[in-house]
Amino acid sequence: MIRTIFEKLASWWFKNKKDINLGFYGPPNAGKTSLANRICKDFLGEELGKVSKIPHETREVQFRESVEVEYDGKKMKLKLVDTPGIATKVDYEDFLKYKLKKSEAKKRAKEATQGIVEAIKWLEDMDVVVVVLDATENPYNQVNITIIGNLVARKIPVLIVANKIDLKKADIKRIKAAFPEYPVVGISAKYGNNIEEFYREVFNISKKRKKK
Amino acid sequence: MVKKRGKGKISKFSIQFLPYSRIKNLNSNERIKKLLNIASKNNIIVLQGRLEPEEEAELIKQTMIEIGKKKEFKGIELAVLPEKQEANLFEKLRRNFAKVLSGTDLNTFTVIGPAAIVKEINKNPEKIELFLNNRR
Numbered sequence: 001m002i003r004t005i006f007e008k009l010a011s012w013w014f015k016n017k018k019d020i021n022l023g024f025y026g027p028p029n030a031g032k033t034s035l036a037n038r039i040c041k042d043f044l045g046e047e048l049g050k051v052s053k054i055p056h057e058t059r060e061v062q063f064r065e066s067v068e069v070e071y072d073g074k075k076m077k078l079k080l081v082d083t084p085g086i087a088t089k090v091d092y093e094d095f096l097k098y099k100l101k102k103s104e105a106k107k108r109a110k111e112a113t114q115g116i117v118e119a120i121k122w123l124e125d126m127d128v129v130v131v132v133l134d135a136t137e138n139p140y141n142q143v144n145i146t147i148i149g150n151l152v153a154r155k156i157p158v159l160i161v162a163n164k165i166d167l168k169k170a171d172i173k174r175i176k177a178a179f180p181e182y183p184v185v186g187i188s189a190k191y192g193n194n195i196e197e198f199y200r201e202v203f204n205i206s207k208k209r210k211k212k
Numbered sequence: 213m214v215k216k217r218g219k220g221k222i223s224k225f226s227i228q229f230l231p232y233s234r235i236k237n238l239n240s241n242e243r244i245k246k247l248l249n250i251a252s253k254n255n256i257i258v259l260q261g262r263l264e265p266e267e268e269a270e271l272i273k274q275t276m277i278e279i280g281k282k283k284e285f286k287g288i289e290l291a292v293l294p295e296k297q298e299a300n301l302f303e304k305l306r307r308n309f310a311k312v313l314s315g316t317d318l319n320t321f322t323v324i325g326p327a328a329i330v331k332e333i334n335k336n337p338e339k340i341e342l343f344l345n346n347r348r
Contacts, residue, residue, distance in 0.1 A: 088275060089279075142291050
């Protein structure tokens, strides 16, 4: 019995000492990197990755380890995993309207497809996932449903972020109606609106992560 | 409902209705390969039932790999309807039993269209709209 108690204590200690893998998933241009940058700026004073209006700006999984996040006197060490936006199609011609050269557009498309494959492979390694959605877009997108369905199947806690609430077209209610079983927090990663509530929810869902 | 966005001609395509029984006895990889193979030949698939979430993710992954291999293939549009259905306990039990027998939820259907033909599948809880591409 003493041994069991000791093992439980050890497990609790390691669970709390190890970085929590916090993944950012979602469709392209929803603001995953902007949110990861916001967290990094708040707690490290520097950004994680480049953001752009052109879709698929993040084409490789990018990390930042040991980010100590503090909220309401509580601390938590995170490994932030910013993933490329997941899509079911990638067409280089879509990039041409952003004034990219044909060769650049083709290269970007190729890298984007490889990035999506990587992002899906990484799902397995997440402890907690923040699904970042653009609050101005229709949430009933199969990519969103597939990502969330996979997280549920793997018993990974999910927090849905309705990003871009600073924009007039933003509609958090529509996102809440689409995913009523999950916590939804509306934020503006760009301007930091409601970011405290986001941190509170991250602490809440992190408690639900499964032991490894 | 099928709509065409903008002016211009639409390439030839066909719609294939696929009963789940046609893929039931295949393993996940074979299932995905079969669906992608049909979609990549300018066919819109209406599949009775749906794939498992892990299979849907794998379908996206394999689609990305195929884009790299096939020049004309730009990916797929994917939608499952209805995503959720209200049901009482008896109805849930009935559906679960039917799912065990058939291998899928036969009250749903999955639309998979090649991105070269299907520009967008606009889905809301009430309806599904297919917008066709005329850029080819």
